[in-house]
Amino acid sequence: MRATVLVRPKPGILDPQGEAVESSLRQLGFAVDEARVGKVVDLELGDGDPEQAKADLERMCQQLLANPLIESYEITVTPR
Amino acid sequence: MSADRRPRIAVVVFPGSNDDRDAALALEALGGEPLLVWHAEATLPDAGAVVLPGGFSYGDYLRCGAIARFAPVMGAVARFAAEGGPVLGICNGFQVLCEAGLLPGALRPNASLSFVCRDVDLVVENVDTPFTNRCEPGEHLAIPVKHGEGCYFADAPLLAHLEANGQIVLRYEDNPNGSIGGIAAVTNEARNVLGLMPHPEHAVDPLLGSADGALILGSLVDAARERVPTPA
Numbered sequence: 001m002r003a004t005v006l007v008r009p010k011p012g013i014l015d016p017q018g019e020a021v022e023s024s025l026r027q028l029g030f031a032v033d034e035a036r037v038g039k040v041v042d043l044e045l046g047d048g049d050p051e052q053a054k055a056d057l058e059r060m061c062q063q064l065l066a067n068p069l070i071e072s073y074e075i076t077v078t079p080r
Numbered sequence: 081m082s083a084d085r086r087p088r089i090a091v092v093v094f095p096g097s098n099d100d101r102d103a104a105l106a107l108e109a110l111g112g113e114p115l116l117v118w119h120a121e122a123t124l125p126d127a128g129a130v131v132l133p134g135g136f137s138y139g140d141y142l143r144c145g146a147i148a149r150f151a152p153v154m155g156a157v158a159r160f161a162a163e164g165g166p167v168l169g170i171c172n173g174f175q176v177l178c179e180a181g182l183l184p185g186a187l188r189p190n191a192s193l194s195f196v197c198r199d200v201d202l203v204v205e206n207v208d209t210p211f212t213n214r215c216e217p218g219e220h221l222a223i224p225v226k227h228g229e230g231c232y233f234a235d236a237p238l239l240a241h242l243e244a245n246g247q248i249v250l251r252y253e254d255n256p257n258g259s260i261g262g263i264a265a266v267t268n269e270a271r272n273v274l275g276l277m278p279h280p281e282h283a284v285d286p287l288l289g290s291a292d293g294a295l296i297l298g299s300l301v302d303a304a305r306e307r308v309p310t311p312a
Contacts, residue, residue, distance in 0.1 A: 016193040
């Protein structure tokens with residue numbers, strides 16, 4: 001199976017990168033109220049138990065992929 | 081003072097560390113005996129203090145310090161800290177200590193998005209730590225910063241706790257990076273682990289513009305000397 005983890009700066013956390021992107025998009029003439037920039041991590045996980053994979057992904061996010069103090073994460077698992 | 085009274089201080093070298101040798105030179109100039117320790121070591125040499133130096137460990141991949149905290153040596157650093165040993169994290173070392181959970185909070189990209197590289201004016205908020213013993217309360221220190229991700233963040237309950245508990249050790253007079261509360265250095269509950277974004281190792285000689293960093297590193301050398309009874 002394949003998993004995708006989206007990591008985002010939590011609401012209220014200053015995101016200067018997002019602000020820079022937002023102002024550049026405005027300069028290009030797009031009507032953008034806000035931009036926030038996060039990260040995508042794509043993972044190939046083999047063909048184990050999907051429930052176990054979800055539990056493992058949760059721990060991966062807690063331990064490494066996100067810093068829970070400043071980032072939220074969203075896990076999506078798709079069968080191959 | 082004879083050379084054998086020099087307390088040993090471990091300076092950890094990660095792939096991408098670049099201030100390890102400056103830290104070692106400064107500690108040596110201040111009466112310590114620095115020992116460079118490669119990150120892949122599972123144990124620390126017998127030493128009275130540990131320094132995690134500045135740099136860009138593991139290329140700052142994922143988040144600054146996020147990969148370095150899994151280096152084999154970090155288990156030994158955590159044990160040393162748990163035993164009350166003084167641990168100082170400078171710049172990238174501060175980021176590593178936050179990621180490792182040895183210090184509260186996190187460091188984010190500078191609010192300006194610009195890399196800042198200049199001397200900053202710092203105010204000493206707490207002198208009752210092994211890192212600021214040589215300072216006076218409220219003393220101003222001129223020490224350089226050079227970082228792109230030094231914006232310290234703590235959520236409101238954590239910030240209130242840090243303030244009430246005296247864990248904020250240095251503040252910027254003129255905040256260069258957007259750090260909450262102007263925080264430049266924080267310590268743990270036990271006061272034996274400190275992280276700071278400014279580089280005291282670059283300010284230990286008037287020739288470099290300031291010798292104020294010697295107050296921080298000199299305090300650490302004192303603490304290391306107290307911790308390890310040195311041979312006669």
